[in-house]
Amino acid sequence: xxxxxxxxxxxxxxxxxxxxxxxxxxxxxxxxxxxxxxxxxxxxxxxxxxxxxxxxxxxxxxxxxxxxxxxxxxxxxxxxxxxxxxxxxxxxxxxxxxxxxxxxxxxxxxxxxxxxxxxxxxxxxxxxxxxxxxxxxxxxxxxxxxxxxxxxxxxxxxxxxxxxxxxxxxxxxxxxxxxxxxxxxxxxxxxxxxxxxxxxxxxxxxxxxxxxxxxxxxxxxxxxxxxxxxxxxxxxxxxxxxxxxxxxxxxxxxxxxxxxxxxxxxxxxxxxxxxxxxxxxxxxxxxxxxxxxxxxxxxxxxxxxxxxxxxxxxxxxxxxxxxxxxxxxxxxxxxxxxxxxxxxxxxxxxxxxxxxxxxxxxxxxxxxxxxxxxxxxxxxxxxxxxxxxxxxxxxxxxxxxxxxxxxxxxxxxxxxxxxxxxxxxxxxxxxxxxxxxxxxxxxxxxxx
Amino acid sequence: xxxxxxxxxxxxxxxxxxxxxxxxxxxxxxxxxxxxxxxxxxxxxxxxxxxxxxxxxxxxxxxxxxxxxxxxxxxxxxxxxxxxxxxxxxxxxxxxxxxxxxxxxxxxxxxxxxxxxxxxxxxxxxxx
Numbered sequence: 001x002x003x004x005x006x007x008x009x010x011x012x013x014x015x016x017x018x019x020x021x022x023x024x025x026x027x028x029x030x031x032x033x034x035x036x037x038x039x040x041x042x043x044x045x046x047x048x049x050x051x052x053x054x055x056x057x058x059x060x061x062x063x064x065x066x067x068x069x070x071x072x073x074x075x076x077x078x079x080x081x082x083x084x085x086x087x088x089x090x091x092x093x094x095x096x097x098x099x100x101x102x103x104x105x106x107x108x109x110x111x112x113x114x115x116x117x118x119x120x121x122x123x124x125x126x127x128x129x130x131x132x133x134x135x136x137x138x139x140x141x142x143x144x145x146x147x148x149x150x151x152x153x154x155x156x157x158x159x160x161x162x163x164x165x166x167x168x169x170x171x172x173x174x175x176x177x178x179x180x181x182x183x184x185x186x187x188x189x190x191x192x193x194x195x196x197x198x199x200x201x202x203x204x205x206x207x208x209x210x211x212x213x214x215x216x217x218x219x220x221x222x223x224x225x226x227x228x229x230x231x232x233x234x235x236x237x238x239x240x241x242x243x244x245x246x247x248x249x250x251x252x253x254x255x256x257x258x259x260x261x262x263x264x265x266x267x268x269x270x271x272x273x274x275x276x277x278x279x280x281x282x283x284x285x286x287x288x289x290x291x292x293x294x295x296x297x298x299x300x301x302x303x304x305x306x307x308x309x310x311x312x313x314x315x316x317x318x319x320x321x322x323x324x325x326x327x328x329x330x331x332x333x334x335x336x337x338x339x340x341x342x343x344x345x346x347x348x349x350x351x352x353x354x355x356x357x358x359x360x361x362x363x364x365x366x367x368x369x370x371x372x373x374x375x376x377x378x379x380x381x382x383x384x385x386x387x388x389x390x391x392x393x394x395x396x397x398x399x400x401x402x403x404x405x406x407x408x409x410x411x412x413x414x415x416x417x418x419x420x421x422x423x424x425x426x427x428x429x430x431x432x433x434x435x436x437x438x439x440x441x442x443x444x445x446x447x448x
Numbered sequence: 449x450x451x452x453x454x455x456x457x458x459x460x461x462x463x464x465x466x467x468x469x470x471x472x473x474x475x476x477x478x479x480x481x482x483x484x485x486x487x488x489x490x491x492x493x494x495x496x497x498x499x500x501x502x503x504x505x506x507x508x509x510x511x512x513x514x515x516x517x518x519x520x521x522x523x524x525x526x527x528x529x530x531x532x533x534x535x536x537x538x539x540x541x542x543x544x545x546x547x548x549x550x551x552x553x554x555x556x557x558x559x560x561x562x563x564x565x566x567x568x569x570x571x572x573x574x575x576x
Binding site: 023025026027029032034055057061065068069 | 503
């Protein structure tokens, strides 16, 4: 009884970021001592608890005092995680060590082919086709280790990676041809699902597990970009200071630092995202919220101009790619706004903006498709164009059904969970489509 | 009698340091001791003691360590450092100066105004 009350009190305190676990332990000791003293003086335990809590002061005042003394705590620190929680430290250190070793392994793996005479400069296409195979298996290993993956699952994932390796290397691609580039672009998309299965552990079949993987992907991307920026600054300085003593490090940079750093960075970023998930606010939803209204305005102005003035789309060869990218961005905005939304909250103004964004993207894409459809026979079906068209259709279907779910939710005819389930189930479609592009396109289009 | 918040806050440092100068102890016992010394007249909100302790720890006046108490629970004990002792001496000098000044003026006033009856409690400032 009293233990329940204390546990509840503890969880209240835990929600205040200025009060750390170690302080809660100290306050709890105080509380228990006070309760014991009051009980000894004749109070009933629950009365004693109430009096003791009251004497500690109001939670707001207490948290304010702690925040004044520990203002640094309002800035959540990632690099020195929870130095005072005591028990979790060895686990965190092992985790960091494993991630570091795998990052080193990724750096070594990218240099392995060079040992067998496949140099980076002479065999660019080999590296482009196999890039994801150098690093994604190691990311998968990290999560397989972290989540204690079952042997059966591990075997299936190994089969997927081996199959991807076979398809990337046995087809007689025309050097730097279309199908080779398509393979290079789609292999990582298809294999990303393998990383997802490892990341979600046993929860891959659950909507929540796949949603966590979507969150992870967004944060990983942001962290990787940040690490790359930092690496760029470091390299800029390195160039400068070595040039000052008359040394040109460019060859060394191109063959060692860039490939090893780029590969190792993926693992470091994965580890950071994994460590920080509960420590720091997620960035992707913040960016999504920031840019959703802006993209909506741009699209509405575009549509207004097209429909109002009757301007026609200048159908260039690349226009399809531009609209694919647009749909990807809109989908990203939708996905990462969803990922941070409380599914139980009722619809609000932001949800309406979201629906307007999706609908205007759909209309804009329809306008583009209409313009292209008229001339597609004239251009001919090259592998690039078919891949871009397929991608467009997949995204269009996703966004169209999302819009339907969203409108239903806003009108109170369906739950928000429908939208989440649709999005997380759809992950398979991307992977399957990417797998089709990798396996079927090269022979169908005769490896051009 | 309620003592105003600013006075409580200002006297918290010398009081806590002085209690720790008597021997190592922990939060709850410090509050008990304050209550005892002031005859219950200095009412601290219990929770507010801890930020004060953490500030003194950060300044290096006291040191904390976790130890398993007789109750079997882990408890955070505080100990005064040499730097804390010199801080206490400094605080004591300042408070004595304030006290002496006030005493002087009370004495002069007492010629004109009747003195409130003294309670048989050791004065807080003398204890420090």
